[in-house]
Amino acid sequence: MANLLEQLAAMTVVVADTGDIDAIRQFTPRDATTNPSLILAAAQIPTYQELIDRSLRESREVIGADAPAEEVVREAIDEISVTFGKEILKIVPGRVSTEVDARLSYDTDATIAKARKLISLYDQAGIGKDRVLIKIASTWEGIKAAEILEREGIHCNLTLLFGFAQAVACAEAGATLISPFVGRILDWYKKSTGRDSYPGPEDPGVLSVTRIFNYFKTHGYATEVMGASFRNIDEIVELAGCDLLTISPALMDQLRQSEDVLERRLDAANPAAGEPRIHVDETLFRTMMAEDTMASDKLDEGIRGFSKAIETLEGQLAHRLAVVEGGAAFTHAVHEIFLLNDLDGDGCITREEWLGSDAVFDALDTDNDGRLAPEDVRGGLGAPLAISR
Secondary structure (H helix, E strand, O other): OOOHHHHHHOOOEEEEEOOOHHHHHHHOOOEEEOOHHHHHHHHOOHHHHHHHHHHHHHHHHHHOOOOOHHHHHHHHHHHHHHHHHHHHHOOOOOOEEEEOOHHHOOOHHHHHHHHHHHHHHHHHOOOOHHHEEEEEEOOHHHHHHHHHHHHOOOOEEEEEEOOHHHHHHHHHOOOOEEEEEHHHHHHHHHHHHOOOOOOHHHOHHHHHHHHHHHHHHHOOOOOEEEEEOOOOHHHHHHOOOOOEEEEOHHHHHHHHHOOOOOOOOOOOOOOOOOOOOOOOOHHHHHHHHHHOHHHHHHHHHHHHHHHHHHHHHHHHHHHHHHHHHOHHHHHHHHHHHHHHHOOOOOOOEEOOOOOOOHHHHHHHOOOOOOEEOHHHHHHHHHHHHHHHO
16 A cells, blocks of 8 residues: 555655755655755765865856955855755756745845846756746745746745735745745744644644635636645645645655555645635735734744854855865965955054954964064964864
């Protein structure tokens, strides 16, 4: 008898929610989705270190030999996202979702520019737009960016979606896909009500996705619904029949271990009677979001969390760049210190010019002459670099 994962795959497109290429290879989903948190986790796996190092080297070539390390790292974030995407597309027959920097979530123009860049990187690798979904946070600004991108043939996955207003606005904007976060909705209600658990049919996240799915199918929207962020397999079972479900390897394994009979809960051809069609403009969007405390809280929290993951990844990449480039990266670091502190451009940094702490200045000023020459900085920073390597 077919296991739950096989039964689910017969009625719903199963998407791997991971950056772990080996896990994707194991479960053979049709699509895959990543985000900075998942790439950050995958980056800790030694198997993928060469992918990271290759992206750093390519980013250095793109940005230039004399560019500051932080510019190389910013470029590398895009390169690494696409590198992982390319590797994933060697395994899955469908699409991969690649995320726009969450720090751009409230900037329509910057989101559009980043999306175009990611698509251009895929294009350079010979991968067409039809195999890539650009993940964008479901802010009003993100939704408007997606509307423009979709007109250009760039398909979008609107993520961090928690409220009905977000879903309707995305559908009206012509988004290819939305990713309502089932588990995070449940988290909020458990914390808000003090309840330890909800049965699957009463799970607030399940009810939210069910409402959105039936509304879209009743009113003929082409936007696909992909439930995401699951906490248990009961939530997945209750959404069997949804267009897509993106599931972590751990939960996919649980589904694979069970041979229970799976019943279709959602049916695109026969949706449950839904509510009347509405039009969500910016005013109504912001009004509905203000009235939906859960959606507003979780959207802001999600953007902060994804932004923190990017910042953490940037920090790790900066360290790795120093390791990969060795003395070259060291030279860049010294150069940047002088650009920042040598205010009169005479090739030395005095205590009055120094913008850091006195303790660091004293540690670097080994000859106690009150001035830092490039060799003083190189000498003072050499030991930490040697240790890191």
